[in-house]
Amino acid sequence: MTLALFALAVAAVAVPSCRVMVIERHAGEFVSAQDTETVPCARTIPPSRLRLDPVTQQAMARVDLQPGDELGPVHFIDRPIVMPGDxxxxxxxxxxxxxxxxxxxxxxxxxxxxxxxxxxxxxxxxxxxxxxxxx
Known part of the structure; x- marks a missing residue:
């Protein structure tokens, strides 16, 4: 009985979550967690549609993104509030x-x-x- 409950709990936790766009972003624009929603991951991982900006360390759209575009398993970090030279x-x-x-x-x-x-x-x-x- 205990083993069955443990297996059920592991199965529920093991489902990875992915991100899907909810608003439009053009190539070169920053993409944040607020621009996306969390959904269960599809069986296949979509091609990389984001890149990391080397200065801000933030996600940027590699291509134009539309609502519903799958991004895959993406972890967003907060944007800096101060930049060099500010x-x-x-x-x-x-x-x-x-x-x-x-x-x-x-x-x-x-x-x-x-x-x-x-x-x-x-x-x-x-x-x-x-x-x-x-x-």
Missing amino acids: RVAVMARIGHAMVQRSATALQSARKGERFFVRADDGAVFVAPAIGLHHD
Whole structure:
């Protein structure tokens, strides 16, 4: 009895999931998880319709994609919120005191990651990517 239940549980978990486009994207445009939906994988894996952008490490459409196009088993990661060369504000807070410096990002970072920045005076240090701030 226990063996039969275990085999049923393994069979339910072993079904891989794939992605299918739900909106149109043109070749060269970024493709995100929000542009797709998860479906059971087909018996055959479709040809590669995505490529990895070397700068942002994000998925880009290799060809024009239409709703319903199968992408296969794809894992999407969050896009960076800061790119090299972006101007950023670095803030430090201790108690009620807050210090803010302008800096330039030296590398890309996703929310929550730490990245190197160069302050206007030339100092290089690490800062956390906590999100976008607009005045």
